[in-house]
Amino acid sequence: MRGLFRWSGKWWPGVVPLLVLWGLAAWTSTAPLESDLASRSSAALKDAVLDKTNVMVDGRDVTVRADAFSQSGRSSAVGAVAAVPGVRLVDDETRLVPDAKPFAWSVERDVVRVTLGGNAPLPAVKGKLAEAARSSLKGVDVADQMALARGAPPHFEDAALLLIGQIGQLKDGKFTLSDGDVTLSGMARELGGREAIAAALKKLPDGFKVAANEVKAPPYILQAYKDPVAVTVTLSGNVPDDNIHAVVAGASSRKFFDEKVVDNLKTSIGAPAGFVNAVVPALGALSRLSTGTLVVSDREIKLSGDALYDAAAAQIRLTLPKDVPQGWQVKADISVKPQAAPVDPTVCQQLFSDLLAKGTIRFETDRADIDRDSAGLLDRLVEIALRCPSAPIEVAGHTDAAGEEPANQTLSEKRAQAVIDYFARAGLPADRFTAIGYGSTQPLASNDTSDGRAQNRRIEFLVR
Amino acid sequence: MTFLITFHWGWLLGALALGFAMGWVAVVHRAPGVPRWWMGLLSVLALALVIVALADLVPGRAGYWLELLLLMFVPYLAGCAVGSWLRAWVVFRSMRAKSLG
Numbered sequence: 001m002r003g004l005f006r007w008s009g010k011w012w013p014g015v016v017p018l019l020v021l022w023g024l025a026a027w028t029s030t031a032p033l034e035s036d037l038a039s040r041s042s043a044a045l046k047d048a049v050l051d052k053t054n055v056m057v058d059g060r061d062v063t064v065r066a067d068a069f070s071q072s073g074r075s076s077a078v079g080a081v082a083a084v085p086g087v088r089l090v091d092d093e094t095r096l097v098p099d100a101k102p103f104a105w106s107v108e109r110d111v112v113r114v115t116l117g118g119n120a121p122l123p124a125v126k127g128k129l130a131e132a133a134r135s136s137l138k139g140v141d142v143a144d145q146m147a148l149a150r151g152a153p154p155h156f157e158d159a160a161l162l163l164i165g166q167i168g169q170l171k172d173g174k175f176t177l178s179d180g181d182v183t184l185s186g187m188a189r190e191l192g193g194r195e196a197i198a199a200a201l202k203k204l205p206d207g208f209k210v211a212a213n214e215v216k217a218p219p220y221i222l223q224a225y226k227d228p229v230a231v232t233v234t235l236s237g238n239v240p241d242d243n244i245h246a247v248v249a250g251a252s253s254r255k256f257f258d259e260k261v262v263d264n265l266k267t268s269i270g271a272p273a274g275f276v277n278a279v280v281p282a283l284g285a286l287s288r289l290s291t292g293t294l295v296v297s298d299r300e301i302k303l304s305g306d307a308l309y310d311a312a313a314a315q316i317r318l319t320l321p322k323d324v325p326q327g328w329q330v331k332a333d334i335s336v337k338p339q340a341a342p343v344d345p346t347v348c349q350q351l352f353s354d355l356l357a358k359g360t361i362r363f364e365t366d367r368a369d370i371d372r373d374s375a376g377l378l379d380r381l382v383e384i385a386l387r388c389p390s391a392p393i394e395v396a397g398h399t400d401a402a403g404e405e406p407a408n409q410t411l412s413e414k415r416a417q418a419v420i421d422y423f424a425r426a427g428l429p430a431d432r433f434t435a436i437g438y439g440s441t442q443p444l445a446s447n448d449t450s451d452g453r454a455q456n457r458r459i460e461f462l463v464r
Numbered sequence: 465m466t467f468l469i470t471f472h473w474g475w476l477l478g479a480l481a482l483g484f485a486m487g488w489v490a491v492v493h494r495a496p497g498v499p500r501w502w503m504g505l506l507s508v509l510a511l512a513l514v515i516v517a518l519a520d521l522v523p524g525r526a527g528y529w530l531e532l533l534l535l536m537f538v539p540y541l542a543g544c545a546v547g548s549w550l551r552a553w554v555v556f557r558s559m560r561a562k563s564l565g
Contacts, residue, residue, distance in 0.1 A: 007490045007548040009497025011541075014486030018479060018540050025475040025536065026529045033471060033528070059528030086467035088527070089520055 030059070037062060037086050044080040049073055051097065051123050051148050055081070060088035067097045069122055069150060100149035105160055107133065108174040109167050109186070113141035116164075118177070121152035128157070132164045153179050155205035166200050169193040173215060181211035188217045191238055192269035217270050222279055224252075224286055224294040226259065226305065233286075236264040237296070240271035251280045254373040255287035257359030258380075272299045274325030281323035282330075285316045287376030290337045299328045306337040308383040311427045340387055345463045348388035352461035355380055361419060361459045366403075368414035370422060378419070381461070382426040394434045394462040395419050400453035401440040413437030419459055468535055479536040483543020490544065491551040510537070 034057040041055045041062050050066040050073070057063075064081050068074040074094045082090045105118035114133050120126035130144040156177070163175040163182070170193070173186010182204065188194045194217040201210055222237035233256045239245045245265055252261045275296075282301045286294045292305020301324060307313035313334040321330040343351075361378065362371035370378065385393060397412030397419075416435035424430040445452035469476065498506070516522060517530050 003552055004545060004548060006497065007487070007552070008544065009503065010490035010493050010495060011483075011486050011544040011548075012498055013495075014482055014540065014544065017482055018536060021475065021478055021482060022529075022533050022536050025472060026532055029472060029475070029532075030525060030528065036471075058524035059526070060531075061524055061527070086471070089523075 033086070034059070037084065040084045041081045041087065044084050045077055048077040048080060049122060049124070050077055050094070060086060061091060062087050062089070063091040063093055065093040066095075067148065068094045069097055069148070071096065097148045097150055099151045101151060102179040103149065103151045103153060103156070104176065104178045105146070105156070106174055106176040107160075107164055107167050109170050110172050113143050114167060115143045115145055117145045118147070119149035119152070120146045120160075121148070121150065121156060123148065125157050125160075129160055129164060132161050133167070136165055137168055153207055155207060158205045159208045162200065162204060166197045169197050170215070177208070178211075180207045180209060182208055183212045183214075184210070185212075185214040186216070188215055190268075191218055191220055193217060195269050219297045220268075220271050220275075221298075222248075222265070222294075222296040224283060226256070226286055226289060226292050228291045231259050232262050233259045234262040234264065237266070238268040238271070239265045240269055240275060241267060244271075244276045247276055248279055248283070251373065252283055254362075255284055255376055257377055258355075272328075274328065278324040278328045281320060281372075284323075284372055284375055285320045285332070287373075288312055288316060288379045289334070292334075300331065301328060302331045302333070304333040305335075307334050308337055308379045309339070309386060309426060310336050311425065312336075312379050312382070315425075340383070342389065343387050345388050345391035348384055348391060349461070349463040351384045351387075352381065352463065355384065356458070356460065360454075360457070361415075363415055363418070363457075366411070368411060368418045370418050378422050379426075381419075382423055382428065385423060385428055385432075388463065392432050392434070392464045394436055394464060396460040396462060397435070397437045398442055398444075398456060398458050398460065399440050400456040401443065401447035402453060405439055409437050409439035411437070412439050416459060468531065472532065472535065475532075475536060476539045480539035480543040483540035483545075484547035485543075486540075487544035487547025487549070488551045490548050491555060510534075 037060065038055055038057045041057070041064070045053055045055065045064070045066070049069055052067050054065040055062060056065070062081050064078060066077060068077060074092070074096065077094060078090050078092045081087060100119045103119055105120065106116070108115045108117065114137055116129060116133060120129060126144070126146050126148065129146070130142060133142045159177060159182070163177065167175060169188055170186045171189045173184070176183040182201065184197065188197070194215045197215055198213060204210070220238055222235070222239065225234045227234070233252060235248070235252060239248055245267060248265065249261065249263055278301060279296055282294050282296060282303060285303055286292050286305070288307060289305035290308055292303065295302040301320070303316070303320065307316060313336050316334055317332045320332055324330060355377070359377045362374045363369060364371060395416045397416035399408040399412045413435060414437070416437055420430060420433040420435050423433060440447070440456065443456045444458070445455040447453050447456060513530065514534060517527070517534055520527065522530050
């Protein structure tokens with residue numbers, strides 16, 4: 001042992017080559033060591049929930065720079081790097097992402113792209129939302145401008161995904177989440193889009209509510225065009241459902257007794273309130289025109305065309321606004337068709353008979369009130385009566401055989417008188433007309449069938 | 465430590481070989497030894513460096529190089545000790561053979 005100590009005094013010359021060896025070792029191993037530590041530190045942070053992660057190695061010391069989403073996330077990230085074999089010191093330069101108050105997020109759609117903005121709580125959620133936007137709007141450019149922040153309300157992801165799912169319903173517009181408040185604005189792509197969005201938003205997670213829904217829909221349009229040359233009425237546009245479709249189609253076929261109804265209506269939700277109560281009177285007004293166009297757009301009714309005589313034009317202008325539900329606007333641009341040339345009483349009689357062969361004046365059951373569906377027919381009859389201004393006309397009422405004969409007699413008289421009253425309101429002198437009631441004494445068909453009874457209930461015109 | 469040894473085993477082996485060679489030579493080397501007070505001073509210096517390294521006082525690359533230096537000194541000294549001891553044994557045996565012969 002003493003010898004070893006003595007010899008050790010002579011070991012120093014080897015220190016010089018040792019130092020050279022050390023210099024070489026340091027020269028060659030530093031870079032590989034640092035890159036090895038960097039790659040293993042990064043691997044250790046792979047599963048950590050961090051953003052903007054940056055690992056820098058200086059010798060065996062590792063600096064971790066990252067945005068973390070919780071205090072425990074920070075410490076576990078630093079711990080994971082510290083546990084990497086070979087790492088000496090960890091310089092913790094992580095920071096918590098800022099706390100957003102209020103936590104705002106938005107999805108905006110314009111013509112060319114969808115932009116996701118505001119804050120997302122985690123990188124994974126951010127990626128998921130961007131992916132959801134891409135998959136729900138295939139072919140549309142998705143711009144992800146979301147920043148990361150803490151403070152998202154519970155179920156934020158579900159609410160945001162729901163809104164992304166609905167952005168396709170918009171042509172352009174924006175959905176915004178601010179804490180639990182949902183704000184919607186923009187224009188729906190199609191009719192019913194607004195309603196579909198409102199229905200979908202009923203499934204918003206707890207804690208979220210719609211603060212403002214200002215999504216507008218394209219105008220809800222129904223159009224009708226009465227063509228006197230083709231003798232057609234063309235219905236196009238939208239009706240809210242099959243029941244209302246049937247109501248509109250039924251009213252049209254009754255009101256346009258002479259014309260062929262071409263029904264091009266489509267079913268679509270999104271109709272304004274009181275739709276059917278506005279459309280049916282508007283179709284009634286159109287039926288009184290010789291030629292005309294009806295456009296029902298949202299709550300605005302535009303009627304234009306030619307009335308058959310002056311009083312009809314005035315009546316339509318006056319009564320249609322009263323007949324539609326409150327909140328609806330009527331713009332009636334009615335002119336009057338030039339009066340047809342006068343004709344002989346015999347021609348008049350022929351015209352009356354021809355017209356009444358096509359349609360029947362309808363009354364309320366067991367009453368003498370003229371059904372509103374017959375206004376178009378009555379106007380045509382008035383027009384004929386105007387063409388033979390001097391001929392006295394007998395208006396004859398007939399009923400079917402149901403009920404007591406005296407009552408039928410009275411009813412037939414009253415109905416004939418009701419028609420004369422209508423003619424008087426049209427400006428014709430009442431003394432040209434005589435009301436006669438025949439009750440059920442002159443049936444045209446058997447009273448045993450409902451068809452026969454319907455034929456027997458009639459008004460006839462006799463030009464003297 | 466395990467990481468450092470496995471990562472630098474080649475260099476450490478080199479230091480061991482160098483130490484062995486130096487130890488082998490030292491037994492028969494006629495050069496003057498390091499004075500005792502120098503030895504003491506160097507030991508204190510070495511101890512100080514070890515303390516500095518263990519306390520992680522030197523940052524970054526310099527700290528790593530210091531650790532590497534100290535780490536390479538260990539096999540060097542071990543090599544010196546083994547080399548000197550072996551050489552002394554060989555020399556002693558041959559001297560005894562000579563004296564017997």
